[in-house]
Amino acid sequence: MKKKGEKLQGLIFSLPALIILFIFTLLPILYSFYLSFNKVNLVGDISYNFVGLGNYIKALRDPRVIVAIQNTLKYVIIVVPAQTLLALLLAYILNSGIKFQTGFRTLLFLPTLTSSSALTMIFMFLFSVNGPINKMLVGVGILNQPVGFLYDSKTVLYAIIIMNVWSTVPMFMTIYLAGLQDIPKTMYEAAEIDGANAFQRLVKITVPQLVPVTNYIVMVGLASTFQLFDQTYIVSGGSGGPNNATLTLSLIIYQYAFKTFGTIGYASAIAVVLTLFIFILTMILRKFSNENVTGEGLD
Amino acid sequence: MKKVHLSKVILYVILIVYAVITVYPFLWALFASIKPYSEIVGSGLKLLPHNPTLENFKYIFTQDPLFPKWVINSIVIAVVGTVLNVIFNSMCGYALARLHFPGRKTLFMIVMICIMVPAQILLIPNYLIMKQLGLLDSYAALIIPSAINFSYIFMMRQFFISFPTEIEEAAELDGLSRLMIFFRIVIPMARASVGTQAIFVFLAFWNDFMKPLLYVTSQEKYTLTLGLQSFQSQHATQWNYIMAAAIVTIIPIVIMYILLNKYFMKGMKIGGDK
Amino acid sequence: MKVGIKKLSVAVLSLGLLLGLVGCSSGEKKGTSSSGNKKDVTLTVGFWKGDSTTEDSARKKAFTNFTKKTGIKVKEKIYNDYETQLMTDLVGGTAPDVFYVDVSNVPSLTQQKVLAPLDGYIKKQKDFDKKDFYTPIYNAFKGTDDKQYGVPKDYSTLGFYYNEDLLKKAGMTKNDIPKSFDDLEAFLTKLKEKLPGVQPMVFSALLARQMYIAQSDGGSIVTKDGKANLDDPKVVKALQPLVDLYKKGLIKTPKDLGDGWAGDTFGRGGAVISDEGAWMVSHLKTNFPDLKWGVTELPELNSKKRNMVFTVSYSMNAATKHKDESWKLINYMTHDAMKPYAKEASVLPSRKSVAEELKINDDKVMSSFAKAANYATPWQDGPNLTLIMQRYENMFPSALKGDMSLEQAMKKATESANQDIDNQ
Numbered sequence: 001m002k003k004k005g006e007k008l009q010g011l012i013f014s015l016p017a018l019i020i021l022f023i024f025t026l027l028p029i030l031y032s033f034y035l036s037f038n039k040v041n042l043v044g045d046i047s048y049n050f051v052g053l054g055n056y057i058k059a060l061r062d063p064r065v066i067v068a069i070q071n072t073l074k075y076v077i078i079v080v081p082a083q084t085l086l087a088l089l090l091a092y093i094l095n096s097g098i099k100f101q102t103g104f105r106t107l108l109f110l111p112t113l114t115s116s117s118a119l120t121m122i123f124m125f126l127f128s129v130n131g132p133i134n135k136m137l138v139g140v141g142i143l144n145q146p147v148g149f150l151y152d153s154k155t156v157l158y159a160i161i162i163m164n165v166w167s168t169v170p171m172f173m174t175i176y177l178a179g180l181q182d183i184p185k186t187m188y189e190a191a192e193i194d195g196a197n198a199f200q201r202l203v204k205i206t207v208p209q210l211v212p213v214t215n216y217i218v219m220v221g222l223a224s225t226f227q228l229f230d231q232t233y234i235v236s237g238g239s240g241g242p243n244n245a246t247l248t249l250s251l252i253i254y255q256y257a258f259k260t261f262g263t264i265g266y267a268s269a270i271a272v273v274l275t276l277f278i279f280i281l282t283m284i285l286r287k288f289s290n291e292n293v294t295g296e297g298l299d
Numbered sequence: 300m301k302k303v304h305l306s307k308v309i310l311y312v313i314l315i316v317y318a319v320i321t322v323y324p325f326l327w328a329l330f331a332s333i334k335p336y337s338e339i340v341g342s343g344l345k346l347l348p349h350n351p352t353l354e355n356f357k358y359i360f361t362q363d364p365l366f367p368k369w370v371i372n373s374i375v376i377a378v379v380g381t382v383l384n385v386i387f388n389s390m391c392g393y394a395l396a397r398l399h400f401p402g403r404k405t406l407f408m409i410v411m412i413c414i415m416v417p418a419q420i421l422l423i424p425n426y427l428i429m430k431q432l433g434l435l436d437s438y439a440a441l442i443i444p445s446a447i448n449f450s451y452i453f454m455m456r457q458f459f460i461s462f463p464t465e466i467e468e469a470a471e472l473d474g475l476s477r478l479m480i481f482f483r484i485v486i487p488m489a490r491a492s493v494g495t496q497a498i499f500v501f502l503a504f505w506n507d508f509m510k511p512l513l514y515v516t517s518q519e520k521y522t523l524t525l526g527l528q529s530f531q532s533q534h535a536t537q538w539n540y541i542m543a544a545a546i547v548t549i550i551p552i553v554i555m556y557i558l559l560n561k562y563f564m565k566g567m568k569i570g571g572d573k
Numbered sequence: 574m575k576v577g578i579k580k581l582s583v584a585v586l587s588l589g590l591l592l593g594l595v596g597c598s599s600g601e602k603k604g605t606s607s608s609g610n611k612k613d614v615t616l617t618v619g620f621w622k623g624d625s626t627t628e629d630s631a632r633k634k635a636f637t638n639f640t641k642k643t644g645i646k647v648k649e650k651i652y653n654d655y656e657t658q659l660m661t662d663l664v665g666g667t668a669p670d671v672f673y674v675d676v677s678n679v680p681s682l683t684q685q686k687v688l689a690p691l692d693g694y695i696k697k698q699k700d701f702d703k704k705d706f707y708t709p710i711y712n713a714f715k716g717t718d719d720k721q722y723g724v725p726k727d728y729s730t731l732g733f734y735y736n737e738d739l740l741k742k743a744g745m746t747k748n749d750i751p752k753s754f755d756d757l758e759a760f761l762t763k764l765k766e767k768l769p770g771v772q773p774m775v776f777s778a779l780l781a782r783q784m785y786i787a788q789s790d791g792g793s794i795v796t797k798d799g800k801a802n803l804d805d806p807k808v809v810k811a812l813q814p815l816v817d818l819y820k821k822g823l824i825k826t827p828k829d830l831g832d833g834w835a836g837d838t839f840g841r842g843g844a845v846i847s848d849e850g851a852w853m854v855s856h857l858k859t860n861f862p863d864l865k866w867g868v869t870e871l872p873e874l875n876s877k878k879r880n881m882v883f884t885v886s887y888s889m890n891a892a893t894k895h896k897d898e899s900w901k902l903i904n905y906m907t908h909d910a911m912k913p914y915a916k917e918a919s920v921l922p923s924r925k926s927v928a929e930e931l932k933i934n935d936d937k938v939m940s941s942f943a944k945a946a947n948y949a950t951p952w953q954d955g956p957n958l959t960l961i962m963q964r965y966e967n968m969f970p971s972a973l974k975g976d977m978s979l980e981q982a983m984k985k986a987t988e989s990a991n992q993d994i995d996n997q
Contacts, residue, residue, distance in 0.1 A: 017391035024444035028424035044685035115506035115754035133389025212457035241967035271420035
């Protein structure tokens with residue numbers, strides 16, 4: 001009886017999303033997928049030549065793609081854990097009943113308010129040879145002389161990592177905070193009546209209740225870090241330099257889609273590879289977390 | 300007793316240090332916005348201005364007569380877009396978390412994949428669709444394709460999954476329909492996550508650059524982000540104007556954040572630690 | 574449930590096919606000839622923002638006057654991100670009727686056949702005098718088929734900017750600036766000794782600024798069939814002095830000095846000399862009004878005057894429906910409007926007669942750039958120049974920093990560029 005009604009309800013609830021999803025996302029994805037098997041020219045004399053897996057084979061042999069995969073992976077492996085842990089720590093502190101909570105929250109939230117391109121520009125000043133970061137490091141004695149962090153192939157990716165953690169932590173912190181606050185008060189009250197102490201309440205209620213939120217944060221973190229684009233594009237002026245140090249998969253995709261004619265099929269193939277990459281990785285991670293993949297078992 | 304005290308001190312220290320790291324770049328931008336250009340690039344990047352001036356703000360508000368229009372465009376698009384998103388994303392997230400319907404697994408997988416596809420590759424196909432639908436150079440082009448956001452559908456689903464079912468079941472026994480339960484009981488209970496979502500969606504609209512860049516041609520339909528791009532010429536970036544403009548774009552959001560903050564924090568304190 | 578998915582996938586596939594058709598049909602619309610109804614024609618004109626607000630207002634005035642004169646309306650389309658926007662426009666069939674084309678993009682755009690040849694209109698236009706244009710600049714908009722694909726609106730070359738006060742402090746004048754690249758090292762060394770803490774010269778590690786140097790020994794950075802040739806020993810040899818100067822600390826990039834571009838380094842008095850184009854003039858005047866500076870012609874290289882010329886044209890979209898009107902606009906902007914435009918925007922006119930009328934040769938600053946217009950190399954070389962430039966700018970800094978030899982860096986850049994060219 002209940003189940004029957006739910007079929008219709010489910011459809012009604014997801015219908016608006018479904019319509020937009022089909023027209024504006026699924027169609028473009030399918031089109032790109034189709035392009036990835038073709039050598040395509042979309043400008044002037046339009047031509048589609050089916051090349052099968054040709055673009056994919058080429059991509060996996062392309063040394064620039066390999067470098068981009070390495071850079072992207074290095075970036076993901078550092079940024080995702082760093083931003084998740086830092087966000088959790090800060091959210092927990094903010095939610096621990098300290099004073100000026102709202103004030104701190106508002107301050108810490110600031111980076112989220114600005115577009116990433118404006119932030120990147122501010123950071124380019126801060127990281128420059130005359131900038132405050134160099135001044136501080138030289139002043140403390142960590143560096144002998146200022147370093148052009150953003151123009152040295154050895155440091156640029158790390159500078160971008162710092163930039164990115166700095167700008168994404170507040171968003172994830174806020175989500176954790178919302179998660180913490182959505183845990184119904186009654187659950188804690190009930191536990192208190194049962195005689196659970198603060199630590200037990202943390203382990204028995206807070207942590208398990210946060211698992212879905214953590215899953216979300218890790219997965220969205222993975223998807224967005226794998227797609228790193230803005231910062232590398234601005235810092236390298238679109239070239240991915242110096243010496244390929246800022247070349248990421250998204251940047252390569254952009255280069256082939258917009259900077260050269262006739263390579264959008266190739267760009268699409270790399271995009272499909274990147275998507276598969278993220279997808280497989282998140283699926284593996286979900287298997288490890290104790291939340292059911294589809295939520296099917298949660299009744 | 301003493302131990303508690305010490306741990307509190309450590310917490311405050313962590314918070315304050317992190318707050319300083321967070322705020323410094325903004326202070327820098329704020330002070331840069333009241334410096335003349337030559338001082339921004341010439342003074343060895345000192346934080347405080349030597350000759351504070353409001354010229355930059357005056358310039359950005361007067362250089363183009365359309366500036367106020369761009370602000371209004373941005374607000375309208377962001378507000379409409381946010382309302383649609385909050386409703387659609389929450390509904391879809393709820394359906395994915397709570398309702399058993401055919402194709403749910405598939406839909407969830409599709410949502411996940413949509414989050415993962417690199418945006419750069421979808422720009423051209425999307426443009427072709429917008430053209431075919433005759434939506435180019437309209438507000439609708441900026442709102443409709445962004446009326447849902449997969450990342451927040453996913454977020455709402457994650458929030459609803461850990462929600463207790465008892466209250467809804469009780470409401471169902473009272474004879475309320477699913478939609479009524481959702482809007483009257485579930486949404487108010489999930490105020491914190493809905494509010495969070497609203498802020499992020501609003502920000503995404505407010506700061507969106509690519510869609511306005513590609514879809515809008517007429518200057519009177521520009522959004523603020525697009526209008527501000529004009530301070531960047533082919534060779535030089537007018538840092539003084541960019542910084543002033545950045546401050547101008549941040550202020551409305553800070554105000555909105557503080558207002559919303561108050562709203563969705565009401566009655567949300569949990570008794571976990573205190 | 575399974576049936577549902579099947580239905581779903583069928584629906585998706587059919588929609589996908591529809592989209593495929595969308596992609597195709599957009600191209601078929603091209604080639605529609607001029608419309609009969611001449612009344613109320615609105616032309617869309619695509620351009621990017623200028624280097625100064627005066628340039629923008631000068632352009633706007635010219636459009637207004639054009640409408641007054643011809644009755645043809647102009648709708649502006651500002652390209653904030655030229656490459657991304659033009660590519661989507663071209664794919665979508667929504668490109669403007671007339672748009673700016675940078676000289677470096679001419680070969681690739683003509684190869685894609687998106688620009689309309691203008692020769693027919695030029696012939697019909699009796700007062701059109703192509704000899705009035707500086708030859709290298711005008712010819713830079715010729716395709717490989719020898720047809721004209723654009724009319725240059727203005728141009729710039731490179732010059733040596735010098736900081737008067739700093740030169741004075743070092744006990745020198747502008748006459749001490751070397752006339753030949755051979756004397757550059759000695760000059761910069763002297764500056765460095767006299768002015769500790771000041772960078773003798775700032776330069777940008779960009780192919781557009783180094784192409785004429787790279788080719789000064791007879792080498793060519795691009796082969797005849799459009800492939801990268803940066804590792805040609807002659808090119809490497811010609812570029813090596815630059816790397817040597819860099820290693821001695823005599824020249825540095827703006828980024829080394831903590832600036833976004835040379836205009837800021839030079840403007841704040843961070844360097845004595847800067848090799849930049851005329852676009853820096855308005856930047857210095859607006860943002861650093863107190864700075865005393867001047868410009869000289871670039872020193873000779875291998876006993877020959879060499880320079881780069883950067884120019885932009887008004888070109889016609891091959892798919893425009895208003896060909897005659899588009900030509901009228903192109904001709905108006907590069908003929909009637911050139912003088913007031915060049916005057917107000919302080920840019921260099923691409924026509925000699927206008928340069929004479931504006932007395933460019935009497936202008937101390939502008940004349941240094943104008944002198945080079947007759948011999949400079951246009952910033953253009955085959956359809957793959959953008960790609961080759963990208964790879965050069967990716968690798969050249971590594972050679973400067975000493976991470977690898979110049980030869981190795983250029984080899985890597987060439988290989989990577991050519992791999993992509995082969996893939997196309």
